Amino acid sequence: MDISTSEETKLRGQLHKSFKAVKNCLSIWKEALAACRQPLDQVENLCEQHQCCSAANIEQSGIIKPFPDIRMRLLYKIDVELEEQLSRINVEMKKLENCCERIGKHCGYSMKSYHENSPYIPLDKVLEQTPTCPAISDMLEWLQQIERLVFQQYHCKKYFLEIFNPNNTEGTENLKDMWSSGDQELINTVEEYLSYTSFFLEEKIT
Amino acid sequence: MDKDFLPVEIRCSPEKGKNMNLTGSPRKLKDTAADVFNTLHRWTDLNKDGRNAMNEIANIKLDIILSKEAASEETVSHSNSFPTSLEPLCQQLAEIYKKMEKCVNKLEGFAQIMENLHQLESYRNSKSEETLSPMFLTWHTAHFVEATQEVFKSYKKELSLKKMIIENVCHATDRNTMMFYIAAWIHQPYITDNATLLVESMLTETGHRGC
Numbered sequence: 011m012d013i014s015t016s017e018e019t020k021l022r023g024q025l026h027k028s029f030k031a032v033k034n035c036l037s038i039w040k041e042a043l044a045a046c047r048q049p050l051d052q053v054e055n056l057c058e059q060h061q062c063c064s065a066a067n068i069e070q071s072g073i074i075k076p077f078p079d080i081r082m083r084l085l086y087k088i089d090v091e092l093e094e095q096l097s098r099i100n101v102e103m104k105k106l107e108n109c110c111e112r113i114g115k116h117c118g119y120s121m122k123s124y125h126e127n128s129p130y131i132p133l134d135k136v137l138e139q140t141p142t143c144p145a146i147s148d149m150l151e152w153l154q155q156i157e158r159l160v161f162q163q164y165h166c167k168k169y170f171l172e173i174f175n176p177n178n179t180e181g182t183e184n185l186k187d188m189w190s191s192g193d194q195e196l197i198n199t200v201e202e203y204l205s206y207t208s209f210f211l212e213e214k215i216t
Numbered sequence: 217m218d219k220d221f222l223p224v225e226i227r228c229s230p231e232k233g234k235n236m237n238l239t240g241s242p243r244k245l246k247d248t249a250a251d252v253f254n255t256l257h258r259w260t261d262l263n264k265d266g267r268n269a270m271n272e273i274a275n276i277k278l279d280i281i282l283s284k285e286a287a288s289e290e291t292v293s294h295s296n297s298f299p300t301s302l303e304p305l306c307q308q309l310a311e312i313y314k315k316m317e318k319c320v321n322k323l324e325g326f327a328q329i330m331e332n333l334h335q336l337e338s339y340r341n342s343k344s345e346e347t348l349s350p351m352f353l354t355w356h357t358a359h360f361v362e363a364t365q366e367v368f369k370s371y372k373k374e375l376s377l378k379k380m381i382i383e384n385v386c387h388a389t390d391r392n393t394m395m396f397y398i399a400a401w402i403h404q405p406y407i408t409d410n411a412t413l414l415v416e417s418m419l420t421e422t423g424h425r426g427c
Contacts, residue, residue: 062395073384077377083405084396091403
């Protein structure tokens with residue numbers, strides 16, 4: 011066997027593994043996002059309750075005289091419920107983090123494999139594409155784009171959770187929109203790249 | 217883990233011995249613990265029913281409040297603040313309140329039963345000059361009295377809050393107050409985590425919950 015062919019096979023094998031991992035991560039990512047929907051609705055609702063309860067001018071009427079500590083108790087209960095919902099979201103965030111790390115690692119492995127084997131693979135082979143198999147250069151570029159998008163999405167979500175404050179009206183009103191902005195773009199992009207590599211992924215690379 | 221290597225021996229409630237039928241005070245205490253749990257379960261169901269009625273009231277009232285905010289105060293007459301659709305919902309809440317009151321009365325009765333059992337056991341022990349031993353796992357009868365009293369007090373206070381909410385919810389004039397009443401109904405601020413924990417502990421002690 012020609013050296014360049016075996017090196018190319020190694021690199022293609024790594025890319026094959028990486029795109030398989032991306033495919034697997036995409037389904038986990040989608041499931042995690044779907045699982046976040048309900049707790050996010052709850053968080054939005056609880057924040058609204060929290061803000062209204064903090065702002066309600068109930069002392070004026072005098073009807074709550076027998077319950078002097080009611081506001082404090084109520085806010086405590088709402089906060090406990092909020093914590094519960096946020097911890098449900100954090101469980102899903104852990105899955106997103108795992109996906110992010112896994113894709114990052116695979117992108118790294120593929121780039122490393124490319125750098126190790128590129129001296130032995132002619133440039134025309136790197137750029138060559140067939141109707142069923144994309145070019146190595148394209149696949150590497152897609153992997154990097156996927157890694158960047160996933161990293162960006164995960165860290166945006168993490169940031170929203172870190173700065174989350176139930177008293178911040180602006181932040182909580184748009185929490186769901188801010189949370190899900192960019193999700194569809196990511197899914198569309200990854201699905202597009204996976205469709206380009208679908209025949210390649212069905213190949214057996216030895 | 218091998219049982220021999222456990223640092224402490226975890227005993228099961230005596231009730232766990234299936235061949236043994238409880239009689240006397242332990243039987244009564246165990247049944248009362250179950251009754252407390254069932255009563256609280258009933259309360260939770262009633263609270264859910266009340267929550268639905270409260271949500272409907274809130275929808276009606278918020279529509280009025282928002283339209284009032286949009287239009288000038290003069291153009292909306294006072295009678296519009298209390299549409300007839302509120303009446304059946306208020307009646308429903310009043311009925312729920314009555315049922316909740318019954319639950320609290322039952323809890324008071326259970327607390328009294330526990331107190332009587334405690335006095336009986338104390339009397340028996342004073343006769344036999346023995347120290348008071350736990351009735352099941354670790355709790356003495358006094359603990360059961362304290363627990364049921366604590367639960368009863370929590371629910372009694374919560375009931376008085378429910379009464380205040382029912383009396384005032386339809387008179388709320390702004391969104392924040394309306395939301396405050398609804399949140400207070402849903403989250404039940406006077407039913408503490410401690411009360412819930414005490415009921416669970418009581419069930420574990422008496423063998424209703426697995427050890």
